[in-house]
Amino acid sequence: MEGIPAKVHVNRLEQGAERRIFACTNHGLFGLSHDRWSDMQLPLVCYAYREQGNIGFAATERGLWCHTPKGWKSIASTGNAVYDLLITPQFIYLALPWGIAMYDRLTCTWEQFPMKTAIVRLTAFDGALLGITEDGEVVLGDGRGGFNRLRMPGIFVFNAVRSGHSLHFCTDRGLYRAAKLRGQLSFVSVTLGCPVTDLELIDGQLHLATLSEGIQTIPWS
Numbered sequence: 001m002e003g004i005p006a007k008v009h010v011n012r013l014e015q016g017a018e019r020r021i022f023a024c025t026n027h028g029l030f031g032l033s034h035d036r037w038s039d040m041q042l043p044l045v046c047y048a049y050r051e052q053g054n055i056g057f058a059a060t061e062r063g064l065w066c067h068t069p070k071g072w073k074s075i076a077s078t079g080n081a082v083y084d085l086l087i088t089p090q091f092i093y094l095a096l097p098w099g100i101a102m103y104d105r106l107t108c109t110w111e112q113f114p115m116k117t118a119i120v121r122l123t124a125f126d127g128a129l130l131g132i133t134e135d136g137e138v139v140l141g142d143g144r145g146g147f148n149r150l151r152m153p154g155i156f157v158f159n160a161v162r163s164g165h166s167l168h169f170c171t172d173r174g175l176y177r178a179a180k181l182r183g184q185l186s187f188v189s190v191t192l193g194c195p196v197t198d199l200e201l202i203d204g205q206l207h208l209a210t211l212s213e214g215i216q217t218i219p220w221s
Contacts, residue, residue: 003037004030017051024049029058042072048084057092059085064094076110077101086122086129093129095119100131100139100147113147115139123160125167125178125185132157136172140185152187163201163220170196175208191218 009026016022021032024046030037045061056067059082066075076082077094084095092103099115100122119139121132128141136156139147152171159170160178167178169187172195176187191208198209206220 002035003039011045011047012049014049016049016056017053022049024058040067042067045081047082050085050087052087057085057087059083059094064092076103083118083120084122086124093122095122095131100129115147115149121160123162123167126180130160130167132160138169138185150185155187158195158197161199163199163206168199170198170208175199175206191216 004023004025005027010023011026012024014022014024016031022040023030023032023037026045028044029040029042029046029049031040042058042060042065044065046058048059050057058065058067058072061081062074063077063080064075064082064085065072077096080096080098082094082096086093090105092105094101094103097118099117100113100119102111102113103109104111115133118134119131120134123130125140128143130141131139133139133149136158138150138152138157138160140150142148154173156172157169158172161168161170168190169176169178174192174194175190175196177190179186179188194213195211196208197211200207201220204220206218208216208218210216
């Protein structure tokens with residue numbers, strides 16, 4: 001593909017509101033259009049990107065940035081790297097080197113949840129906020145303003161990815177699906193073997209990015 005620097009490190013691929021693909025890289029943010037990458041003029045390491053309506057939000061090495069008609073503007077957490085973000089109608093959640101921060105969009109106030117570890121991924125499960133730590137643990141909201149830290153024995157979690165109506169965990173032991181058993185979060189094995197770092201569901205097929213065996217594809221219904 002043209003328009004993207006050689007030997008760039010891609011931290012994450014994201015899909016925008018109009019299904020446009022964006023690459024979050026160590027050289028900033030790039031958008032794909034007509035088989036060509038365009039520099040989005042964000043001169044920072046970018047870890048994640050989200051769009052809501054006509055507004056773009058970028059998680060970077062220097063906080064959260066927002067794309068405006070006048071260009072990029074720093075809006076939060078300028079003293080920290082932001083590794084991921086989750087946007088809901090009422091809240092914006094940030095994954096930070098020390099835990100999670102929550103912005104209430106109705107009251108315009110922040111709340112912090114220190115965890116003494118970096119949170120690298122954010123998503124939701126069964127109505128609760130779920131994060132992945134740099135140590136391969138899962139943190140899950142308890143519905144009372146706190147979080148429980150969960151370590152699945154012998155499993156290091158790299159990523160949590162929502163595909164369709166399911167939430168999957170990409171781990172060093174393979175791919176697992178999140179389920180609730182007797183009110184508790186459980187891991188259900190989908191495929192065991194080599195470490196899985198990411199996945200994408202396309203036309204009934206799960207495409208798995210692995211550390212040592214390239215891209216694997218399995219049917220999914």
